[in-house]
Amino acid sequence: MADAADFYTGIVAESYAPLKSFSPEPDPYAAFVRETGGPALELGCGDGDPLLALRRQGLDVEGVDSSADMLERCRARAAEEGLPVTVHHQRMERLSLGRRYRAVFLAGPTFNLLPDDDTALAALRRVREHLADGGTALVPIHIPASTPADQLGVARTATAADGAQLRFSMVAEERDEAARTQTAVLRYERHQGDDSTVVDRAWALHWYLRSDFEKLAAAAGLVPVSVTDADGRAADDDTDYLVFRLQADPHGTS
Known part of the structure; x- marks a missing residue:
């Protein structure tokens, strides 16, 4: 990381x-x-x-x-x-x-x-x-503030230099007030023609x-x-x- x-x-x-x-x-x-x-x-x-x-x-x-x-x-x-x-x-x-x-x-x-x-x-x-x-x-x-429920799964999109369609979204989030931690699951997608790659990544914050x-x-x-x-x-x-x-x-x- x-x-x-x-x-x-x-x-x-x-x-x-x-x-x-x-x-x-x-x-x-x-x-x-x-x-x-x-x-x-x-x-x-x-x-x-x-x-x-x-x-x-x-x-x-x-x-x-x-x-x-x-x-x-x-x-x-x-x-x-x-x-x-x-x-x-x-x-x-x-x-x-x-x-x-x-x-x-x-x-x-x-x-x-x-x-x-x-x-x-x-x-x-x-x-x-x-x-x-x-x-x-x-x-x-x-x-960090908690992510509103209606924002989970909402994707941001962009186009890469080679024309591939990129998507980024937060698909889940867990918060532990006692441990002072917040962990999100971030999803990265890359789509080009018949080729698609999807990667989920944990993103942890400690406050x-x-x-x-x-x-x-x-x-x-x-x-x-x-x-x-x-x-x-x-x-x-x-x-x-x-x-x-x-x-x-x-x-x-x-």
Whole structure:
């Protein structure tokens, strides 16, 4: 499973690019990197959004992702533009790059893809180890909403470059409030003439209340310097989309 929220990596990632549902705006992340200074690292960079946009602006940013296929797409996109880019094939919770960064960030709530609190804590510890002195991590998280019943099975469609008809739908969803998990079954279809391929894929999210995440960060040796909502305003305790800015706790250990 890729770190990035890649709703288009069904049967063939290249073919499903028209069904991509989320491309983060690069400006907030460019501003963050300029504020903190480089080098910077994007966790869960996927196929290069917004990493490549930041590289176009001359920012010193590298990327890391757990999906080799997505990183290959990222490299190919960069090569088409003659854009130098450095990306690493690793998982967040096992991150070991041998250098430190002034900025470490996730472009969107990719952190929710980590399956449980233990994995999340391991990832935060690796973030702490990769922060330079005075460096800052930017970690958005959210509490996903349940999908309305009348939206289950409703397909999005697109046409691939080779003329194949692509369909994407969510066919089932289960939510466990106690475990703080929500698992959807996503269906990818590719139809061309008499050829049809259908692939179902589980898509699991694990969420955190603000207090839960703050405890994990503290255990990893990180302290929040700000917590805002999606619009950059100070977040309330019941806000369902939180953006944490974290720095190393000078009195703690990782």
